[in-house]
Amino acid sequence: xxxxxxxxxxxxxxxxxxxxxxxGLMLMVLVGLPAIMMVLFVIEMPVIDGELLTxxxxxxxxxxxxxxxxxxxxxxxxxxxxxxxxxxxxFAALLAAGTIFVERKMLAKLQLRVGPFYCGKVEGxxxxxxxxxxxxxxxIIIPAKADKPLFWAAPVxxxxxxxxxxxxxxxAPGWVVADIDxxxxxxxxxxxxxxxxxxxxxxxxxxxxxxxxxxRALFQMVSFEIPLILSLLGVxxxxxTLSLSGIVESQSSFPWIIFLPIGAIVFFITMLAELERIPxxxxxxxxxxxxxxxxxxxxxxxxLVQLGTYLKLYAFAALFxxxxxxxxxxxxxxxxxxxxxxxxxxxxGPVSAQIPGLPLFTQEMLNGALWFxxxxxxxxxxILLPRGVFPRIRIDMLLxxxxxxxxxxxxxxxFIALGLLYAGVLGPGGLQ
Amino acid sequence: MVGELAGGYGTVVLMFGFAAxxxxxxxxxxxxxxxxxxxxxxxxxPMECGQVPSGAGRTHFMMQYYPYILMFVVxxxxxxxxxxxxxxxxxxxxxATLPMMGxxxxxxxxxAFALYQTGRRQIW
Numbered sequence: 001x002x003x004x005x006x007x008x009x010x011x012x013x014x015x016x017x018x019x020x021x022x023x024g025l026m027l028m029v030l031v032g033l034p035a036i037m038m039v040l041f042v043i044e045m046p047v048i049d050g051e052l053l054t055x056x057x058x059x060x061x062x063x064x065x066x067x068x069x070x071x072x073x074x075x076x077x078x079x080x081x082x083x084x085x086x087x088x089x090x091f092a093a094l095l096a097a098g099t100i101f102v103e104r105k106m107l108a109k110l111q112l113r114v115g116p117f118y119c120g121k122v123e124g125x126x127x128x129x130x131x132x133x134x135x136x137x138x139x140i141i142i143p144a145k146a147d148k149p150l151f152w153a154a155p156v157x158x159x160x161x162x163x164x165x166x167x168x169x170x171x172a173p174g175w176v177v178a179d180i181d182x183x184x185x186x187x188x189x190x191x192x193x194x195x196x197x198x199x200x201x202x203x204x205x206x207x208x209x210x211x212x213x214x215x216r217a218l219f220q221m222v223s224f225e226i227p228l229i230l231s232l233l234g235v236x237x238x239x240x241t242l243s244l245s246g247i248v249e250s251q252s253s254f255p256w257i258i259f260l261p262i263g264a265i266v267f268f269i270t271m272l273a274e275l276e277r278i279p280x281x282x283x284x285x286x287x288x289x290x291x292x293x294x295x296x297x298x299x300x301x302x303x304l305v306q307l308g309t310y311l312k313l314y315a316f317a318a319l320f321x322x323x324x325x326x327x328x329x330x331x332x333x334x335x336x337x338x339x340x341x342x343x344x345x346x347x348x349g350p351v352s353a354q355i356p357g358l359p360l361f362t363q364e365m366l367n368g369a370l371w372f373x374x375x376x377x378x379x380x381x382x383i384l385l386p387r388g389v390f391p392r393i394r395i396d397m398l399l400x401x402x403x404x405x406x407x408x409x410x411x412x413x414x415f416i417a418l419g420l421l422y423a424g425v426l427g428p429g430g431l432q
Numbered sequence: 433m434v435g436e437l438a439g440g441y442g443t444v445v446l447m448f449g450f451a452a453x454x455x456x457x458x459x460x461x462x463x464x465x466x467x468x469x470x471x472x473x474x475x476x477x478p479m480e481c482g483q484v485p486s487g488a489g490r491t492h493f494m495m496q497y498y499p500y501i502l503m504f505v506v507x508x509x510x511x512x513x514x515x516x517x518x519x520x521x522x523x524x525x526x527x528a529t530l531p532m533m534g535x536x537x538x539x540x541x542x543x544a545f546a547l548y549q550t551g552r553r554q555i556w
Contacts, residue, residue: 083447089454136458139466144476145489152459156452163451167444178443185515186444206489207478215493222504229511233518240522242515295479300462304455399500404547407507411536414514418529427522 036062043078046070069360076360079177087171089163095376096310101128103384110388131303138299146296147204154201155297155304161197162311165190169318170245172328172368183244184236187319188229191274194312195221198283198293205296213292216395217276217283223402224273230410231266234417235323238426244319248327255326259420263413264324266406268382271316273402275309277383279390280398317379318372325375328368336363503546510539 040055047053053061053071061067075081082088101116105123108115120126142151167177168187180186195218202214236242238259239250257264273280284292297305321327337359340347393401421427478485517524517532 079443079446083443083450088447089451136462137465138462139468140459140462141475143478143489144473145478156456156459159455160448160452164444164448167447177447178440180440180444185512186441190444203490205478207480208485208489208491209479211490211493219500223500226504226507226511229508230514233511233514236515237518237521240519242519290479290481299466300458304458307455403500403503403550407543411540414518421521422526 039075039080040071042080043071043075046074072360082175082177083167087169087175088167088177091171092163092166092311092314093307095314095373095380096307097128099310099313099380099384100306101125102380103387106381106384107388135303136300140299140301141296143206143296145206147206150200150204151296152301154197154204155301155308157197158194158201158308159304159311161190161193162308162315165315166311166318168244169315169322170248170327171318171372172365175365175369176245179245180243182242184232184242184247187244188225191221191225191228194274201297202293207296209290209295210293212289213283213285213295216285217293219395220273220276220280220282220398223399224270224406227266227402227406227410228270228274230407231263231270231413232323233410234260234263234413237414237417238421240427244322248322248329251326252329255324255329257324259426260324260413260417262409262416264320266409266413267320267324269406270402271320272383272386273398275313275316275383277313278387279393281392282395282398285392313380313383314376317376317383320379321372321375325379327375328372330367330371330374332363332367334363334367334370500550503543503550506542506546507539 037055037059040058045053045055045058053074058071061071076086084090104127105115116124116127118124119130142148165187168180168183168190170176170179178186198217198221199214202210202217205211235247235256238256239247241247241250276283282292284294286292289295294302294305417426478489480486513535521529
């Protein structure tokens with residue numbers, strides 16, 4: 001008989017079980033329950049049976065699964081839920097994590113490698129979790145003469161700015177964190193922060209490679225901001241609104257990519273440059289300047305910058321979907337919620353349970369979110385694809401491309417939009 | 433009125449703050465979990481591919497693309513003016529487009545001149 005754990009003692013094992021149960025209970029009482037109570041005080045309580053629910057009553061109801069759903073409904077209507085979970089941080093981080101895994105696996109297939117394979121038995125599905133644990137257990141080394149506060153703040157600011165960008169994206173009808181009339185201008189304002197954070201972190205590291213990378217990032221983002229802004233002007237002209245939800249609603253019959261393909265292509269190219277992806281990954285060109293502006297980041301700081309980069313990638317892909325591919329619009333493919341469950345409750349043999357407030361999400365919302373995710377994943381695929389195909393270009397080629405060709409194409413796009421409007425094809429009285 | 437206009441941006445700031453508050457603990461936990469034992473001055477030197485770093489880290493750096501930055505300052509402002517026009521185009525009379533075309537013509541001329549200047553490498 002092979003001995004797996006020679007020091008195993010049943011009494012120790014039982015003691016450890018009790019220890020864990022004790023600490024779990026302790027944490028729940030001291031942290032979990034107060035946290036739930038705080039959330040209940042913040043959210044707006046629903047009116048049930050003609051009476052306004054109080055937080056204390058709601059707290060007792062949480063123990064009863066058939067009465068929890070109205071409270072969950074009320075929680076889902078709060079800004080907190082939107083910021084933390086659905087159209088906000090949790091959703092975006094989930095898609096970003098998926099993107100990292102798919103990128104590694106797809107790039108490996110393109111280059112006839114295997115990619116992540118061992119972690120998690122099935123095709124290395126847990127590789128990302130392993131990487132996260134590795135990064136969090138690595139020592140953070142800061143260069144001796146670095147500007148410490150700035151250097152610590154840069155990764156957090158990078159993630160936070162990317163999250164602020166995500167907050168402007170409408171995912172499904174009514175499901176957007178910040179629905180602003182000037183949404184597109186807010187997007188430009190937030191994009192303008194990235195070069196500043198990059199150059200600050202590069203400057204604070206007091207090292208030469210990050211500095212060169214930071215200068216390159218500054219040039220790249222600054223010179224591609226003009227084509228980025230101008231390529232979206234055509235969409236604003238034909239819709240007459242700057243609100244992102246308004247732009248999605250204007251595409252109920254056809255997406256704008258049909259009428260403004262040049263704008264879409266220019267926006268896609270500038271998107272690659274703003275995201276520092278191949279063929280425009282000059283700021284972190286690993287074969288020339290070590291890792292560019294990321295050279296001095298180690299451990300979890302590097303992890304945070306990576307998370308921010310992929311959040312930004314998701315946000316740009318979602319922006320492309322919203323502006324050119326019609327956002328949440330698509331044929332209704334989600335089946336309607338079965339009506340018997342609402343009227344009669346769930347019947348399983350002799351037992352039947354009436355659960356109030358059951359359609360947790362409406363059919364329109366599920367369908368919209370599904371189409372949005374499908375389109376966004378498609379755009380992300382086309383962002384990832386050039387990494388396996390193209391070489392990196394020189395910085396003078398990059399600047400020449402941005403300033404001469406792309407800006408020229410932007411104005412061609414603007415004149416196409418103007419021509420479509422004045423010929424009566426689009427706009428009031430045209431196709432809608 | 434101003435408060436209503438600014439109120440919509442509150443959730444953007446909330447999201448910014450939430451991400452910062454949610455991600456900063458990752459750095460703190462990492463600092464608590466990770467080993468910080470063996471310390472020597474070489475470890476904290478800036479990365480220069482294994483060599484001992486020479487000279488200042490924040491050196492004077494020749495930014496050889498200065499004309500592009502000048503162009504950026506001009507064209508960024510122009511782009512926002514174009515948005516003010518493009519956003520209200522559907523409610524403007526058609527002959528209001530003519531002055532805009534004149535404006536674009538002037539800007540194209542300026543841009544052509546600036547691009548010509550970027551080609552003259554001897555004046556950088």
